[in-house]
Amino acid sequence: MTETYAVVGASLAGARAVxxxxxxxxxxxxxxxxxxxxxxxxxxxxxxxxxxxxxQPGETLIHPARFYSDNDIxxxxxxxxxxxxxxxxxxxxxxxxxxxxxxxxxCTGTAPRRPDIPGLxxxxxxxxxxxxxxVAIRDRLREGGSVVVVGGGLIGMELAAAAVxxxxxxxxxxxxxxxxxxVLGTRIGDRLSRWHSxxxxxxxxxxxxxRIEGDHRVRRVHTADxxxxxxxxxxxxxxxxxxxxxxxxxxxxxxxxxxxxEFCETSVPGVYAAGDVAHHPDQLAGQHIRLxxxxxxxxxxxxxxxxxxxxREPYREVPWFWSDQxxxxxQVAGHPRSTDEQVWRxxxxxxxxxxxxxxxxxxxxxxxxxxxxxxxxxxPLIDKQVRPEPALLADPSVDIRSVGDGAATAxxxxx
Amino acid sequence: xxxxEKSENLVRVCAVGELAPGNVTRVNTQPPIAVYNxxxxxxxxxxxxxxxxSSLADEGFIEDGQIECGWHFxxxxxxxxxxxxxxxxxxxxxxxxxxxxxxxxxxxxx
Numbered sequence: 464m465t466e467t468y469a470v471v472g473a474s475l476a477g478a479r480a481v482x483x484x485x486x487x488x489x490x491x492x493x494x495x496x497x498x499x500x501x502x503x504x505x506x507x508x509x510x511x512x513x514x515x516x517x518x519q520p521g522e523t524l525i526h527p528a529r530f531y532s533d534n535d536i537x538x539x540x541x542x543x544x545x546x547x548x549x550x551x552x553x554x555x556x557x558x559x560x561x562x563x564x565x566x567x568x569x570c571t572g573t574a575p576r577r578p579d580i581p582g583l584x585x586x587x588x589x590x591x592x593x594x595x596x597x598v599a600i601r602d603r604l605r606e607g608g609s610v611v612v613v614g615g616g617l618i619g620m621e622l623a624a625a626a627v628x629x630x631x632x633x634x635x636x637x638x639x640x641x642x643x644x645x646v647l648g649t650r651i652g653d654r655l656s657r658w659h660s661x662x663x664x665x666x667x668x669x670x671x672x673x674r675i676e677g678d679h680r681v682r683r684v685h686t687a688d689x690x691x692x693x694x695x696x697x698x699x700x701x702x703x704x705x706x707x708x709x710x711x712x713x714x715x716x717x718x719x720x721x722x723x724x725e726f727c728e729t730s731v732p733g734v735y736a737a738g739d740v741a742h743h744p745d746q747l748a749g750q751h752i753r754l755x756x757x758x759x760x761x762x763x764x765x766x767x768x769x770x771x772x773x774x775r776e777p778y779r780e781v782p783w784f785w786s787d788q789x790x791x792x793x794q795v796a797g798h799p800r801s802t803d804e805q806v807w808r809x810x811x812x813x814x815x816x817x818x819x820x821x822x823x824x825x826x827x828x829x830x831x832x833x834x835x836x837x838x839x840x841x842x843p844l845i846d847k848q849v850r851p852e853p854a855l856l857a858d859p860s861v862d863i864r865s866v867g868d869g870a871a872t873a874x875x876x877x878x
Numbered sequence: 879x880x881x882x883e884k885s886e887n888l889v890r891v892c893a894v895g896e897l898a899p900g901n902v903t904r905v906n907t908q909p910p911i912a913v914y915n916x917x918x919x920x921x922x923x924x925x926x927x928x929x930x931x932s933s934l935a936d937e938g939f940i941e942d943g944q945i946e947c948g949w950h951f952x953x954x955x956x957x958x959x960x961x962x963x964x965x966x967x968x969x970x971x972x973x974x975x976x977x978x979x980x981x982x983x984x985x986x987x988x
Contacts, residue, residue, distance in 0.1 A: 479964060505965075526967070758951070761964060783951075835948045839939050 466491035468771060469554055469562055471544045471709070472570030473497025475505060475757065476738030476764030478525040480568055483768035485534045493536045494562060496554070500541040501594055502528060507757055509597035510621040511787055514604065515628065520594045544571075547713045549731045566771050569710065569721055569729070569736040570764060573703035573755060578613070582675025588697045591618060600698060604629050608695030611635075611684045613672050615642025617786045617793075619700035620655070623664045624789040633663070634692045636670040636684065638701075647793070648801045650811060651818065651830060658791060658814060667692075703755060705740045718742055720753040725777035727767035737767040746779055747827070747845065748798050756784040781842045785835075794838040797845040799828025806856045808837065817841075824850045826867075840864050888976065888983040891922075897982060902945065904935035911973055911984050914956050916943055922973035922984045923959050927952055929966040 468484060470477045473495050481495050497503070504523040512518035531538055543557035547567065554562045575590035577583060589600050600622070604610065610626045612619045615637030627633045635642060642659070643652035656666055671687040675697055684692045705720040716722040716730035720742035727735045727743065738760040745752045759782065766778040783796040791814055799820035809816030817837040820828035825848050831838040840863040844851065849867035856866060891897070891905050897915045905911040910925035912935040925935050927947040932938075937948030944962055946953045952966035959970035974985040 525965070765964070785949075835937060836939065839946075839948065839951075 466565040467494065467563065468492070468566045468568070469494040469496060469564040470568045470570060471496045471554065472572055472738070472740075473499065473501075473503045473538070473540060474570050474572050474738060474760065475503065475525060476570035476572070476760040476767075477568070478503035479761050479764035480570065480737065480768040481536050482526065482530075482534070483765040484772060485536070487769055487772040487774055489772050491565070493534075494539060494564075495531070495536055496539045496542055496544050496556070496562075498541070498543040498557075499593060499595070502526070502531070502538070502540070504594055505757075506592075509594060510591060510618050511625050513594070513597045514601050514622065514625040516601065520598055523594065544709050546709055547715070547734070549714045549734065552733070565733070567734045568727075568764075568767050568771065569734065569740060570738045570760075571706040571709065571721075571736075571740045572760075573739045574706050575699065576702045576704050578672065578699065578701060580672055580674050582677065582681070583699070585675060585677040585681040585697075586679065587677065587681035587695060588675055588699065590699050591622060592703070600696070603696045604631055606695070607631060609634070609693045611692045611694040611697045613684070613697065613699040614701035615639070615656075615666065615668075616700060616702065617643070617646055619698070620659060620664075620788050621786060622698055622700065623659060624662065627659075627663045628789065631696075632665075634665040634667060634694075635659075636672055636686060636692065637666065637668050638671050640668050642666055642668070647795070647830060648799070648805075651793075651832065654811065654814070655788065655791065655793070655832075659788070662789065703739070705753065707740070718751070722751065725779075726770040726775050727763060727778060728770060735767045735771060737763040743778065745782070745798075746777075747781065747848070752782075754782055756782060758783045781846050783838075783842065792833050792835060794831045794835055795828070796838050796842050797826075797828035799830055803827060804853070806853045808857055808859055809834070819851075819853075819856045821851075821853065826851055826856075837863055843867075887986045887988050888978070889986050891975075891982040891984055894977060894980050894982055900940055902935045902938060902940060904933060905984055907984075907986055910935075911986070912938070912945070913975065913982060913984060914940065914945070916940075916956055920975040920977065920982050921956050922975050923954065923956065923970040924973075927966060928954075928961075928968040928970060934970075 503525045508518045508523050546555040575592050609632045612623050612635045615635045623633050642656045673685045673687045720740045721736035722742045723736050739755045742751050742753045786793045803820035803822045806819040815833045817831040817834045829841040844867040851866040855861045891913045899915050902914045912925040913922045929952045932949040934945050939946040944953045953963035954970050959972045976983045
């Protein structure tokens with residue numbers, strides 16, 4: 464009998480998973496279920512290229528439409544999966560229909576975190592997660608005016624850079640003492656904060672948003688300490704939470720996200736999870752973690768599909784992500800922490816440096832600003848958990864690839 | 879006016895000694911071409927990653943006969959142009975390479 468494998472989440476992880484199922488030779492029925500009406504698309508352009516009009520929404524698709532017909536993949540788009548019955552192996556759909564499956568992959572992703580403040584439902588208050596969100600924000604920005612970004616994280620600051628480049632008046636309200644500090648640490652975060660300020664982004668820190676006000680549309684944002692920012696558009700970017708509604712009360716273990724093993728399988732055999740929602744074992748971190756990164760969505764989706772087709776290989780990657788803020792490229796790999804020993808290669812005052820993170824002498828992470836290659840070359844060393852000599856890491860004349868094998872020798876600085 | 883004959887242009891890349899094994903350089907044709915030296919043999923592919931138009935020559939990373947895009951880590955076989963890792967799905971165009979009088983040339987159809 465023909466087997467049915469269903470993937471919930473028409474996302475990067477879901478699209479790569481169905482591709483991999485076919486690539487691995489699975490010839491049964493493949494069903495991809497997505498709550499949005501769109502074909503699976505890439506999210507990174509939503510906070511920059513799409514906002515700036517450099518990419519049209521259709522240019523962000525992961526596969527062209529014909530890929531799905533060519534590969535006999537059934538698309539159920541605009542359909543929300545609402546519940547799983549793990550005993551009867553049935554996925555219940557918002558349409559009232561249900562689907563009997565042999566194996567199931569959950570790529571339900573995340574949803575924007577909603578702050579508990581009044582005014583979120585006013586016209587002109589947006590979250591940024593979907594392509595529809597991005598297009599709506601893009602169109603509002605073209606009208607010009609005052610933009611308030613709530614949350615100075617990666618997405619918020621990417622959006623701020625795009626909005627100010629389009630000629631808008633932009634204010635970022637950040638709860639912490641500085642933007643980008645949680646993800647990049649104080650020193651790098653503050654350096655990038657200055658870059659944004661120099662381009663005209665107003666940044667207000669220690670700013671807890673109390674309420675958003677308006678009439679028929681949004682007008683202003685109030686902070687707890689009495690500051691008021693005028694607003695024609697508000698974008699809230701304060702992080703995301705895993706989308707777990709459909710997996711509650713069905714016997715699948717949940718802890719931070721959907722708990723999986725190294726083969727992306729949940730506590731219920733035959734049910735897998737991948738991408739932002741998957742709480743998975745990370746060998747380098749030595750614990751289960753959940754990643755909200757593009758790389759993890761792509762590669763874990765593929766790994767899960769392979770495991771479903773019995774090509775079981777443990778998922779093991781050095782976590783990696785990037786952020787483009789205007790023309791500044793930031794790359795992060797591994798698990799850098801602010802408490803690690805930090806070795807700088809390049810001038811911290813410049814926007815051209817790499818920082819290596821050592822924990823008990825072991826290279827555990829790297830952050831590069833406009834230094835993609837340094838980060839890429841450090842990734843295999845992080846994977847091997849090498850103990851490099853800090854002086855070699857700091858010396859720009861030393862090939863990063865050579866610091867891990869003990870073969871590197873410090874050369875005298877080139878003048 | 880029609881012609882059935884394609885003309886081929888040789889575009890000079892560099893002197894043989896200027897492109898060491900394990901390295902890649904970019905030729906600013908339209909579209910640009912990446913020329914590689916893999917263990918003393920020269921190869922050429924389209925320079926733009928087929929996924930998002932980054933320059934493979936300027937930002938790519940060569941390992942095991944493959945070029946990896948610096949933006950999203952798509953990989954291609956340098957000899958064949960075939961995709962070996964996502965997110966790319968289309969192969970890279972290949973170009974013929976000739977070595978004449980100690981200089982490297984790519985063959986471009988016009």
